[in-house]
Amino acid sequence: MTHTRSSGTNWSGNHRYRAAETLLPADFDELSAAVTGATSLRVQATRHTFNDIGDTDATLLSLEGMPVRIEIDGDRVRVEGLVTFAQLAPVLEAEGRALHNLGSLPHISVAGAAATGTHGSGTANGNLPSAVTALEIMDADGHTHHIDRDHAWFPAAALGLGAFGVVTAVELRTVPTYSVTAEAYTGVAWDDIVADPRRLFASARSVSVFTTWGDPAHDLVWIKSTDADAEPGYVTDLGGRPIGDDLHLGRIRTVGNTTERGTPGPWHTRLPHFRAEALPSDGDEIQSEYFVPLDAATEALAAVRAVASTIDPVLLVTELRTVAADDLWLSPAYQRDVLAIHFTWRNDNAGVAQVLPTVEAALAPFDVRPHWGKAFTMPGETIRATLPHAADFVAAARDADPRGVFRNAFLSRTLGL
Ligand SMILES: Cc1cc2nc3c(=O)[nH]c(=O)nc-3n(C[C@H](O)[C@H](O)[C@H](O)COP(=O)(O)OP(=O)(O)OC[C@H]3O[C@@H](n4cnc5c(N)ncnc54)[C@H](O)[C@@H]3O)c2cc1C
Structure with a gap:
């Protein structure tokens, strides 16, 4: 008989799964029996999303009991x-x-x-x-x-x-x-960050900017470098100074949970911000993230900064990153390089829901797309209008799943699936 466990909540606790139990098949026979017997089914993986994308009130299932x-x-x-x-x-x-x-x-x-x-x-x-x-x-x-x-x-x-x-x-x-060396810098002026974002974000293999949209003491540029970096000295040319031990991510104080800085090491020990054996980030939080074309980065950042006082009461930190264009139909980077504007919020669903429309309205002129796994309030038709293949996605999903077993409220709301 297939084991079960309580379905519980997502990682941050801001979403409680609607189905009471999660099925834990132990092999392909049990998996197949669970799937064919379901009217509506979603998979729970490590539950690090912040919305109802992985939920259903019928059958939840995890592969955690299956062989790896x-x-x-x-x-x-x-x-x-x-x-x-x-x-x-x-x-x-x-x-x-x-x-x-x-x-x-x-x-x-x-x-x-x-x-x-x-x-x-x-x-x-x-x-x-x-x-x-x-x-x-x-x-x-x-x-x-x-x-x-x-x-x-x-x-x-x-x-x-x-x-x-x-x-x-x-x-x-x-x-x-490949080997990566990470360093976090303070002292880079916001005006220099927004003057030429494409140059700053292309200067090293991986560049993250942390900000609270107003207090320069909270701004931080975390760079993960390799020997192939385009402009290794760019951040120091802008006045960046290594931050030393006192690493903070906006209003999040780190607690010895971040990856090593200052020395070279294998890619997987330096590229993530958080170490595999530690609790990542703050834990008590909600996240949102919006993607705009990299070419519109300066204007989009000015638009968010103009609403900074509205979002400030619920903000812990913003992180800015870049992502290269791809060809996946629902990708926020579908056929465009993007700036990712991320928000780590206090763990307050109502407070976050109140400020999200303000951020979304500020970014609306920039063909903004949301992170599918994080909190957003953009209506489905607005999201679909930014994705040229949204209807093709829906057609392919219907072809793969004619009975709609893997559909849920999130897919219905966002894609009309
Ligand atoms: C502290 C923290 C830091 C984060 N950092 C980043 C970051 O740097 N970049 C970023 O983009 N996101 C980040 N995220 C968001 C998060 O990592 C992603 O949204 C990701 O989806 C979480 O993966 P998961 O395995 O926990 O997925 P889950 O939340 O368990 O599932 C996500 C979705 O995938 C579906 N799914 C999962 N497995 C399967 C399967 N086997 N078959 C079918 N469907 C499946 C689920 O049904 C659900 O719809 C972060 C989240 C947290 C909590």
Whole structure:
């Protein structure tokens, strides 16, 4: 008999899952039985999203009881089951391989990150699903589909919001391992950050700017460098000084949970902000993130700064990053390099819901798209208007799931699925 556990809440506790229990199949037979018996089903992975994207009031299911496999073959790695980046990265590193990028924390699952378009930073780095080369997905009849780049569903399913079925395995492109040195700088004036954002964000492999939109003492530029950096001295030319031990991310004091700075180390020990063995970020928080074309960065940042006093009471910190263009239909970076404007908020659903429309209105002139896994209030038709292939995504998802078993309120609200 398939085990269950309480479905609980997401990581930050701002969303309680509606179904009381989560099914924990132990093998493919139990998974197939659970899927074929369901009228509505969503998968819970590591639950680091901040909205109802992964929820349903019917059947929730986790792969945490299923076997995990990591198989490296040339420049590809295939991961099966609930595999996190923290599990995957050291296995790749031991074989001299790496991923092109990582998000700010390694605690999240490969399948969950791909499903929501999770990204790190770097003007030349696509988001994490841009490295997906194939997926294995179990449909509502228990059949498994191998969806590679030649498959008609691929540009939809690789960043698929869980709408295509249960992703049982993901294949990713890897690159030769590389070394990264991180350093965090204070003392860079906001006017210099916004004067030429493209140059600052392209100066190193990964650049993050932290700000609270007004107090320069909170501004920080965290750079992850490699030998191939375009302009290694640019941040110091702008007056940046290494911050030393007193690292803070806006109003978040770090507690020995951040990755090492000042010395070179393997990619996976430096690219995330947070160490695999520690609690990331603040924990007691909600996150939102909006993507605008990088070419509009200066104007978009001025628009948010103009509403800074409205958002200040609920803001812990903003992080600015860049993501390279890709060809995935629902990607916020679909066919455009983007600036990602992230907000870590106090863990106050009502307070956050009150300020989000202000941020969204400020960014509306810039063809803004939201992060699928974070809190937003933009209406579905506004989001769909920014995504040229939204209707193609819906058609592909209906083709893959004609009975609508993997649809939920979030997909209905945002995509009309
Ligand atoms: C502290 C913190 C830092 C973060 N940093 C970043 C960051 O740097 N960059 C960024 O872009 N985001 C970031 N996020 C957001 C988050 O990492 C992503 O949104 C990601 O989706 C979370 O992955 P998960 O495994 O926890 O997914 P979950 O929340 O468990 O699931 C996400 C969605 O994917 C679906 N899903 C998951 N697995 C499967 C599967 N096997 N089959 C079918 N559907 C599936 C779920 O149903 C759900 O709809 C951060 C979040 C936190 C809490």
